[in-house]
Amino acid sequence: MVDGGRAMGDLETVRLSKRTLKDSAEALIRRALLDGVMKPGEVYSANSLARTLEISNSPVREAMMTLAERGLLELVRNRGFRVVEMTLEDRLEVYELRRLIEVEAVRRVAGLRLSESVATELRRLADMTIVAFGEGGEGLISEYLEADHQFHMYIVDLLGNRRWSDMVERLRDQSRINGFYMHLREAGMVKRTAEEHLALADAIISRDVQRAAEVMDRHLEYARPVPPAE
Template sequence: MDPVAAAHIGLPGLGERDSLRAQVTAALRSALLSGKLQPGVVYSAPALAEEFGVSPTPVREAMIDLVRDGLFEAVRNRGFRVVALSARDLAELTEIREMVEVPAVTRLAGALPPDAVDRLRALAGEAADRAGDGDVGGYLDADRRFHTELLERTGNRTLVRTVLDLRSRSRMYGLATVSPGTELVAAAAEHGELLDALVAGDAARAEEIMLRHLGHVRGAWT
């Protein structure tokens, strides 16, 4: 039988968002990315609600949203279990990201306005700082915001949602227990390299960096 999670997991705090349900959903996604929620473990909505300091209802609603996203599966009369991701699943999701995300980003070469460049540089710096500190969760959050900001410059909202969904589905487990090393720092540095290539209008260089950056997903990082 699947193990049931301990009462305290160390979930991220709830920030300022549109609704409590959205706050819990975002926090659970972050916990998935950082490896705090593990595959094969059953999580009870009431137990998670107690840790968040909220009622079980928004937690249960958030978990149902994540079931629809393919990240959890309902376990009758017990709670919710994180869906395990096989090596083949990860490879296929990464391939789709390469087919969709790389061309979208390279088309931005030479087309980023100064204000967008400033925001992206700040996010790239934040990702580098978090990687240097060994803060995997902080790095993943900054990385997500960097790529979201970049993709939003395409003006294609469906593209942004699609890539973010693929990113969520290709999350890795156990990152919170890994000792980050040179690979995480190198992945963080690629944000700045990518931005430099885009500002210079070098689409070929941007494509090379994006493929290398997504290649980390096939290894230990997302």
């Protein structure tokens, strides 16, 4: 006779392990998509990625389905998943939406009375982008972009609006796919954007709504797609 409590515990362990594998696979594949390691237009199968990651096929396929829902991959019947290739028009659409909803999110958060612990965490995350950049600018650009992402998502999450957060996260990932921001170091823009995080955190904590919105609007200039020179 099977012990019902023990069986349920075993089932929860299986579910937890599967969820952990799926989340880990999703994080690794997302990083490869954003860094440009997985090339735009290329088709990748769940089987081949599972072998590369040395985990079972099921959590990898689930992870790729999630990333397809988030606009980073496209399902190709009987072949796998194609990496989305963002056109200039696509990037302009994403940029315009980000300006609309991220600046407004900052404006609203700056109007809140934040607790001391929240203000401390906001400053810490802003500081972490400086740390990721490196004292002499030698930090990995991928590490900087991840610290940047955590800082901005923390701000939006303070609104307590799950759909708003989800929309911002999707748009931020879509704007970064194909290694689009990997040029920031060569353009000399990383140090400036990192320092703007400190200014943004200060404006939010001091409840200076207008300055916070202005800093965020200016900060998003780095994400504006520029047409190639003719």
